[in-house]
Amino acid sequence: MSVYSRILGTGSYLPEKVLTNKDLEQIVDTSDEWIRERTGIRQRHVVIDGESCCDLAERAARRAIESAGLVPTEIDLIVVATTTPDQIFPSTACLLQQRLGIHGCPAFDVQAVCTGFVYALAIADKFIRAGTSRCALVVGSETLSRILNWQDRGTCVLFGDGAGAVVVGAAEEAGILSTHLHADGAYKDLLQVPRGIGSGSCDGDPYMEMRGNEVFKVAVTTLGRIVDETLEANGMQQSDIDWLIPHQANIRIIQATARKLHLPMEQVVVTVGDHGNTSAASIPLALDTAIRDGRIRRGETLLMEAFGGGFTWGSVLARY
């Protein structure tokens, strides 16, 4: 009998400190009105001194494991999607594994920027389908506030910190119906943090740089294509989708994808207003929100899609 993976539980966590658009007016030349109109963002959560990516990941992970009705030691694979690991190594997944008191199972990070969670979930699905794992913890956790230039109004108003997690387990019925992953490094210069240690010293600017307008245009067309690819691979119509759970970057990009699916905004989970773009954390944050408030119910069909630095992009189609 075929083995599939299925979402067993979800969890999320946002740091307590909130920065509103009004707060940002004190820091850069911007306005609440501009940010809301161009992005849909009202506020973002940010870590305080001493609070780390792994701290956020641990809280989200514990909530997801609890909602799955499991204990941490039942987890046999940990994949963490992050662009802002606590250290160069060990991976945040290994740090999280230690915090959760789990020993021996594979644990590793995935770096695909805003598409990180989609990549991580696709990898976990493949481990489970291959029979290598039975119960995987997949986390998206980010402290993007640490890599923002707080003098650059073109980026600092867009991003926030947070974490989301899912537990996926082996099941006889799908679960995750299909996953679709892509990347094209030809676009590397449009969205990047140029700092690296590859040359032997810490060269370059440690903060995010983005050509926002160009990223926006590629994101809209690429996400339209990934929607088509996902539906076609499953022989589905747009009307078969119950919920769109998009990467929460910008309300206008989300609306464009919803239009492509002929999906009313009532069937789109939108949390970007509350936490801004939390990169790899944004899809599991949105998913957990809509499951906990009762909108998403068992048996419904979910389309998750994301686009991010690299460029990377991808989707997961799942029956919840």
Ligand code: ACO
């Ligand atoms: N406040 C006020 N004005 C601003 C701000 C700001 N925070 N930022 C830019 N502006 C100004 C610009 O300087 C420009 O002024 P000008 O016309 O005098 O030159 C004007 O607003 C318009 O700028 P645009 O960049 O054309 O604005 P746009 O409508 O494209 O919105 C935005 C900018 C919100 C960044 C948009 O392009 C966007 O969302 N891009 C995509 C970002 C994204 O989705 N990234 C996804 C992946 S993220 C990841 O992987 C980490």
